[in-house]
Amino acid sequence: MTTSTTVAEPSPSAFLSPKFWLAPYALMVSTLYLWGYWGTFDINVLDYIGVSDIIKAAVYPLVTGLIGLGVGALLGEVMAPRLEPGGGANTRLGKLLNAALPALGIGYVVLLLVSLMSDWPNKWLIAGVLVTGPIYLQLKKSAFLANEIPSDSVRSIVIFMLIMATPVAFYRGRLAGTAVVDGGSYQAVVSELPIKGSAANLAPAEKPRFVGKLGDRFAVYDPVARSVSLIAASEMKVLTLADSEVLSKAKPHAAAPASAPASSTGATSTPSPSSAPSAASAQPSSSSPLAKLVP
Known part of the structure; x- marks a missing residue:
């Protein structure tokens, strides 16, 4: 007698669990940093390293950069005014912003396009903030990480860091690569x-x-x-x-003479051709x- 077993499919809420997305997320953020850095030199880093090396190669510069991001998120949460959902809609500032909402939307799109098409060094950070900002607001309104983090303030900080880490990773990588090229x-x-x-x-x-x-x-x-x-x-x-x-x-050191004087009369011998680098030796052969x- 054979018995059939039913494999339960994961519920949609299971995909929101950190156990499901945390590892792919860390891989994505690390890849964005490496793409930003090595892309400065027109090198596809994935052609030379494996998936297992991506996080290891990006973890140190990412951690140092995300510390500052975490401090900023903490200060923003502490200094932000406490309002109930929709509580500021009837204030003078809220009415003014609601009236100017269409103009703000157009300005948002224009600023995003200008940032992407410009040569600003900080364009990737500006564009990243503009894109991820609305995503952060939607996730904060939802129940994302509500079971794992009961405190609303702490949850806001964690969501902010998770969202902002993606553009910041690429930006810091591109910034580091540009610093090497520009000196x-x-x-x-x-x-x-x-x-x-x-x-x-x-x-x-x-x-x-x-x-x-x-x-x-x-x-x-x-x-x-x-x-x-x-x-x-x-x-x-x-x-x-x-x-x-x-x-x-x-301080630059004085170069040593190629050869000692031939005699006390002051005559010096000409350095041999092998003592000076030739153009052929300075450039790599194809x-x-x-x-x-x-x-």
């Missing part, structure tokens, strides 16, 4: 590289800049050629990095297995 904040490579033999003798602003590690490759940005080279980790004997601020304040040049 605002970066780590300079001061050791010799397989693709640039004169890295140690370059001016601070011309030194290659460390971008990050993609799988078994190191990414290095060349500010002169404005290109990114991916160097196999097996080809890197040593990687020495220096903070850009420390490097800019360091067939070289050491690095891949990404335009």
Whole structure:
């Protein structure tokens, strides 16, 4: 005799449980940060790292950024006026806002489009806030996380951070990548590289800049050629990095003479061609297995 078992389908409310969406959400936020950062260099990070490495690669910069977001959410919740739902509709300010609602809606759409089409460094943050703001208001009105977080104030802070973390993650990634390209904040490579033999003798602003590690490759940005080279980790004997601020304040050392004077008469010998980097040695060969040049 056989008995049939009925598999219960999850209820719609089960999809709202943090046990269901928390892990995919963390993966999405981490991916947004990495897309923002590596997208600055026209590199699809998912071509080089697996899903298991995404959260690990983004967790540190995301945590430091979300701390400030959490402080702002806490201050906003403490300072916000306490009103019952719809309690401010009959106030003078409420009537004025209701009357201007159509104009505010048009201005909202225009500001969103202008932000997306502009070259503002902060456009991703502005556009993200405009898009996620209405979502936050709807979730706050609903019963989202009401069973898990009974306190309405704490629930408001958590919902705000969950919603705002998505645009902030992409924005902070793009901001960090732009800082490397523009020279605002970066780590300079001061050791010799397989693709640039004169890295140690370059001016601070011309030194290659460390971008990050993609799988078994190191990414290095060349500010002169404005290109990114991916160097196999097996080809890197040593990687020495220096903070850009420390490097800019360091006093330049005088270059050592290529050779000692030939005699006491003051005549000096001409340095050999091998002591100066040639153009061919400074640029990577297109067939070289050491690095891949990404335009």
